[in-house]
Amino acid sequence: MIQINDLSFNYSRNKVFEHLTLSLEKGNVYGLLGQNGVGKTTLLKIMAGLLKSERTACMVNGFHPYKRQPSFLADIYYLPEEPACPPGTVGELGHNYGTFYPGFKIEQFYSLLERFEVKPEKKFKDLSAGQQKKAHISYALSLNTGILLLDEPSNGLDIPSKALFRSIVSGYINDDRIMVISTHQVRDLENLIDPVIILDNKEVLLHATIQEISEKVCFITKSDNDPEALYTKKTPLGYAMVKSNTQGLDTKVNLEALFNAVLSHKEWFNEQFKEYDHE
Amino acid sequence: MNNIFNFKRFCAITAKEIREYFRNYGTSIISVMGIYLLFLAFPLFIGGTVSELSRINMIMFMTAVIMIIAPSKLYGTVNHYRKGLNYVLLPVSTLEKTLSMFLITAVYTTFIITAGLLILDTVVHLIIPSRLNEMLFTAHSMELMGIEIISLLVIQSWFVLGNMLFRNQKVAKTILCLLGLVILIGLLLVFVFRIVGYEKVGLFIEEQLSYISLNIDGSKIRLFGIADSREILKAIPIYKTMMTIQYILWAVVSLGCWTGTYRLIKTRKY
Numbered sequence: 001m002i003q004i005n006d007l008s009f010n011y012s013r014n015k016v017f018e019h020l021t022l023s024l025e026k027g028n029v030y031g032l033l034g035q036n037g038v039g040k041t042t043l044l045k046i047m048a049g050l051l052k053s054e055r056t057a058c059m060v061n062g063f064h065p066y067k068r069q070p071s072f073l074a075d076i077y078y079l080p081e082e083p084a085c086p087p088g089t090v091g092e093l094g095h096n097y098g099t100f101y102p103g104f105k106i107e108q109f110y111s112l113l114e115r116f117e118v119k120p121e122k123k124f125k126d127l128s129a130g131q132q133k134k135a136h137i138s139y140a141l142s143l144n145t146g147i148l149l150l151d152e153p154s155n156g157l158d159i160p161s162k163a164l165f166r167s168i169v170s171g172y173i174n175d176d177r178i179m180v181i182s183t184h185q186v187r188d189l190e191n192l193i194d195p196v197i198i199l200d201n202k203e204v205l206l207h208a209t210i211q212e213i214s215e216k217v218c219f220i221t222k223s224d225n226d227p228e229a230l231y232t233k234k235t236p237l238g239y240a241m242v243k244s245n246t247q248g249l250d251t252k253v254n255l256e257a258l259f260n261a262v263l264s265h266k267e268w269f270n271e272q273f274k275e276y277d278h279e
Numbered sequence: 280m281n282n283i284f285n286f287k288r289f290c291a292i293t294a295k296e297i298r299e300y301f302r303n304y305g306t307s308i309i310s311v312m313g314i315y316l317l318f319l320a321f322p323l324f325i326g327g328t329v330s331e332l333s334r335i336n337m338i339m340f341m342t343a344v345i346m347i348i349a350p351s352k353l354y355g356t357v358n359h360y361r362k363g364l365n366y367v368l369l370p371v372s373t374l375e376k377t378l379s380m381f382l383i384t385a386v387y388t389t390f391i392i393t394a395g396l397l398i399l400d401t402v403v404h405l406i407i408p409s410r411l412n413e414m415l416f417t418a419h420s421m422e423l424m425g426i427e428i429i430s431l432l433v434i435q436s437w438f439v440l441g442n443m444l445f446r447n448q449k450v451a452k453t454i455l456c457l458l459g460l461v462i463l464i465g466l467l468l469v470f471v472f473r474i475v476g477y478e479k480v481g482l483f484i485e486e487q488l489s490y491i492s493l494n495i496d497g498s499k500i501r502l503f504g505i506a507d508s509r510e511i512l513k514a515i516p517i518y519k520t521m522m523t524i525q526y527i528l529w530a531v532v533s534l535g536c537w538t539g540t541y542r543l544i545k546t547r548k549y
Contacts, residue, residue, distance in 0.1 A: 070371055
């Protein structure tokens with residue numbers, strides 16, 4: 001599991017997190033949402049050991065990530081938004097690097113590449129940006145690490161590949177794994193991420209499961225605007241709104257609308273969700 | 280799992296780096312060997328010969344170039360914020376990564392280039408023995424090259440550290456730092472000489488040089504170009520002390536640079 005406890009982090013004078021506390025449990029695909037610059041990538045990098053945190057502020061599987069011990073690194077993988085391409089072929093990435101990970105399965109790597117229609121014998125430099133991304137996603141998933149951190153994985157993927165990505169990831173998760181996906185493209189990952197973590201300046205605005213969210217708020221479309229709605233957006237079908245779920249309606253969570261509602265009613269959400277302790 | 284050193288992991292990362300070696304550095308090595316071949320072939324066209332000394336000097340120069348560039352060619356991306364991620368996240372300890380880096384840059388590269396050039400030289404010698412006077416595979420040549428290589432390894436360790444320290448233009452910046460250091464040491468010596476007194480220093484040097492025999496063997500003068508002045512300089516009383524200080528300094532500098540590299544691999548933020 002990942003335990004973040006009273007984490008403070010800054011880039012020179014720019015404070016990114018202040019007393020951030022968060023707990024991530026196995027068996028979940030966490031969606032890490034937030035506006036540009038709130039620290040989504042920084043948080044992932046701290047978890048992966050690429051940035052330094054205080055010894056007790058971030059513990060991953062009982063390790064201090066920044067020590068980058070082999071036992072820790074063997075069970076975690078971080079895929080950046082724009083991964084650098086190694087000089088060789090796609091297949092060589094698996095052969096040269098994958099073999100260091102105990103869970104890596106070369107057959108799975110080739111099978112995922114095939115599903116994404118990427119040829120392993122192709123050189124990275126000869127692939128398009130989207131194909132490179134698919135190759136990296138295939139590699140990341142075939143490592144079978146207990147913790148997988150994906151930064152904007154759906155960026156650069158075409159529409160069929162996004163659907164394929166969702167399908168592959170939903171088959172990937174099990175009770176022993178944690179996946180954290182940082183994204184702006186909430187629509188791409190709807191029905192996949194649960195729980196949702198929304199970061200705002202230096203803190204967590206919302207950390208709740210989809211069920212908890214649907215218990216507290218409902219997502220409805222009406223012909224007339226409702227001034228009591230937490231968030232309203234005019235659509236061709238009427239007004240799509242997020243409202244306090246006082247009537248116990250069971251509605252499908254719309255992540256984009258939720259995200260906007262949370263940003264515009266921070267205190268309301270903070271008050272409503274504080275009963276769910278995920279720290 | 281041993282988190283400090285595991286022989287199997289060490290072998291695995293070294294094997295991976297050897298697999299990637301020729302893709303990253305093969306062209307440079309082959310180019311250098313091509314240049315050496317041209318160097319050997321050039322006198323054929325003008326009807327001259329290539330002496331043993333100039334061949335050894337050329338081999339050492341080529342080896343120096345390859346050894347100095349090796350860290351940035353082979354490990355230039357290690358501290359890159361994007362390209363270095365696969366390396367840093369590899370489940371291998373920092374000690375294993377550093378030792379493997381040492382094995383590849385200092386041992387493997389040096390062996391490949393020296394052996395390659397010597398084999399090339401021997402092949403050319405066997406084809407046209409009349410233009411290359413002697414074979415280089417002699418005990419004396421090997422000894423001379425061995426000493427040169429040791430000093431090159433010290434210089435290379437500085438470039439390994441520079442490679443980890445700088446994010447771009449690594450070789451140029453490391454050379455500038457080296458020049459800066461030389462200037463600094465020079466200024467320090469001038470300062471010390473000023474305190475001691477230039478006359479006293481001059482007299483001391485003259486006194487030491489007076490021990491050198493004036494009857495120098497011609498074969499030794501021939502090899503001055505590659506610093507085989509040991510036989511002659513042995514006559515100087517403080518020679519042994521100077522050599523001891525030099526070897527200690529070499530060891531300290533190398534160890535310091537490699538320790539620094541280890542620390543930088545361990546603590547680099549991405």
